[in-house]
Amino acid sequence: MDLVFFGIQGSGKGTQAKTLAEELGYYIFEAGGELRKIKASGTELGDLIKNYIDNGELVPFEIIMKVVNEAVASIPADQKILFDGIPRDEDQMKAFDQILTDSGREFRCVHILLDKDDALERIKGRAEKEGRADDADQEKVLRRMDLFVEKTMPVIEIYESAGKVIEIDGKGSVEEIYTRIKEAVIA
Ligand code: AMP
Numbered sequence: 142m143d144l145v146f147f148g149i150q151g152s153g154k155g156t157q158a159k160t161l162a163e164e165l166g167y168y169i170f171e172a173g174g175e176l177r178k179i180k181a182s183g184t185e186l187g188d189l190i191k192n193y194i195d196n197g198e199l200v201p202f203e204i205i206m207k208v209v210n211e212a213v214a215s216i217p218a219d220q221k222i223l224f225d226g227i228p229r230d231e232d233q234m235k236a237f238d239q240i241l242t243d244s245g246r247e248f249r250c251v252h253i254l255l256d257k258d259d260a261l262e263r264i265k266g267r268a269e270k271e272g273r274a275d276d277a278d279q280e281k282v283l284r285r286m287d288l289f290v291e292k293t294m295p296v297i298e299i300y301e302s303a304g305k306v307i308e309i310d311g312k313g314s315v316e317e318i319y320t321r322i323k324e325a326v327i328a
Contacts (some may be wrong), residue, residue, distance in 0.1 A: 142328065143167075143246050144145030145224045147297050148253035149289045150282060151267070152311045157253065157322055158225040165326070168216055172226030176200055184276050195274055197281035199229055199288065206236045213240055222246070230292035234299065250300050251322060255311035257286060 142209040144167065148154035155171065162169040173194075180187045180194055186204070209227055216222060241248060255263075255276045264282050267273070275281050300306050307325045311318055 143222045143224065143241070145227075145248050145250045145300075146253070147250060147293065147306075148311060149255055149257065149260045150285050151262070151264040152253040152255040153263065153315060153318055154253050155225060156315060157319055158223055161322060161326065162223040164323070165221075166221035167221045169223045169225060170209070170212050170227070171272035172205060172209070172224075172229075174226075175212070176205065179208070195281075197278075197284040197288070199276055199292070202232055202236070206233065206240075207278075209237065210240055211323050213244055213246070215240065218245060224248070228286070228293075228296055231296055231299075235295045249326075250297070250306045251309060251326065252297055253309045253311040253322070256296055259312065260286065295299070 146154050146158045155173075158171070159169060161167070162266075174288070176190060176194060180191050190200045190204060192198075199205075205227065213222070224237075228237040261279075261282070266278055267276055297306060309318065309321050309325060
């Protein structure tokens with residue numbers, strides 16, 4: 142069973158996803174990370190997506206879905222995948238569900254809950270540590286958070302209605318949150 146991680150920017154989703162994937166043997170597909178690699182590649186596609194990423198806007202549907210499609214196609218059926226950062230809106234959700242169904246995969250979701258103020262505090266720390274341009278600019282961070290609330294929350298609600306979502310309290314230390322996630326996932 143695959144996993145799909147959700148959480149507002151700053152919820153600690155990426156860190157938790159990486160740790161869990163390593164410990165439990167998931168292949169991690171990090172949408173933002175894959176797109177940042179393409180951005181840095183010096184190709185035409187990289188130049189095309191640069192502005193979207195730097196401005197905190199969603200990269201066009203066809204581009205991100207092609208990346209997801211190729212990744213899923215290249216991963217053996219018996220290798221569990223942890224998806225981080227996809228799907229981000231309802232169009233992506235429909236395409237994502239189709240890709241997974243077509244490859245005979247099933248998934249559950251983990252949603253790390255954190256309010257906006259706490260999330261903003263965490264992001265400030267991360268911008269200093271990792272030097273990410275899209276994290277350093279408060280306006281862009283707020284834009285990404287708004288997109289999460291407007292576009293991604295409806296996706297989570299649909300998955301919730303389908304009984305696919307495990308909700309995790311995102312307050313506390315990294316270790317505390319990790320323990321909550323791990324216990325819920327292996328239960
Ligand atoms: P993240 O690392 O998840 O915060 O993503 C960083 C940036 O990559 C986002 O602000 C978007 O510009 C882009 N991005 C990541 N995931 C997606 C996605 N599923 N669809 C479109 N753009 C994405």
